[in-house]
Amino acid sequence: xxxxxxxxxxxLAFEEEGSGDPVVxxxxxxxxxxxxxxxxxxxxxxVTAGHRVVGLDARGHGRSGKPHDPAAYAGDAMVxxxxxxxxxxxxxxxxxxxxxxxxxxxxQFAASDAxxxxxxxxxxxxxxxxxxxxxxxxxxxxxxPRRWLxxxxxxxxxxxxxxxxxxxxxxxxxxxxxxxxxxxxxxxxRVHLSK
Numbered sequence: 001x002x003x004x005x006x007x008x009x010x011x012l013a014f015e016e017e018g019s020g021d022p023v024v025x026x027x028x029x030x031x032x033x034x035x036x037x038x039x040x041x042x043x044x045x046x047v048t049a050g051h052r053v054v055g056l057d058a059r060g061h062g063r064s065g066k067p068h069d070p071a072a073y074a075g076d077a078m079v080x081x082x083x084x085x086x087x088x089x090x091x092x093x094x095x096x097x098x099x100x101x102x103x104x105x106x107x108q109f110a111a112s113d114a115x116x117x118x119x120x121x122x123x124x125x126x127x128x129x130x131x132x133x134x135x136x137x138x139x140x141x142x143x144x145p146r147r148w149l150x151x152x153x154x155x156x157x158x159x160x161x162x163x164x165x166x167x168x169x170x171x172x173x174x175x176x177x178x179x180x181x182x183x184x185x186x187x188x189x190r191v192h193l194s195k
Contacts, residue, residue, distance in 0.1 A: 004088050006059065006081050010072060013063035014085060015055045018047035021120075023095045024085070025055040026102025028126060029185075030177045032062030036099055051095075056085050058101065066181035073188035076112070078105040083114050097123035108191055145186045148172075152183040 027036035033055030098106030103124040151165030160166035
């Protein structure tokens with residue numbers, strides 16, 4: 001799998017296939033390009049439809065570098081990674097599709113100066129609520145990652161009493177996630193859309 005170097009030296013793995021109008025795919029938490037886009041057949045459907053498909057394994061995921069420091073995921077790090085990818089490919093205008101965590105990154109990119117003029121289409125899935133409420137003090141979405149984090153910090157899945165945290169831990173393990181990297185990402189002060 002080819003690689004790029006991010007602004008902070010983190011290795012970013014990506015895949016590319018096909019020709020035509022470019023579609024960039026951003027996967028969800030604890031997944032990868034392979035798990036979110038290739039295995040379900042979305043990747044091949046886009047290539048068959050005549051698109052140039054580019055998938056980025058987010059930092060901490062898939063074949064990309066897996067920093068264990070929350071600072072590596074802080075702020076707009078994932079948006080900056082997307083910009084690195086677009087610049088490396090010389091992609092001035094793209095269709096961008098994101099799922100869950102990838103949808104959050106895609107929305108942040110679209111709302112930023114970096115997204116100005118570069119987006120042709122934006123496709124979002126699994127965003128979980130109204131993005132205008134993300135990061136608010138009463139945002140119920142904030143409680144779930146805290147529960148997952150408790151599951152990741154336990155010595156093993158069987159030691160986790162909270163069934164939601166135990167299930168998340170088992171999903172992360174089944175996907176081959178680096179649990180320390182996932183915990184660092186969940187601890188990070190990431191950018192959310194402002195109201």
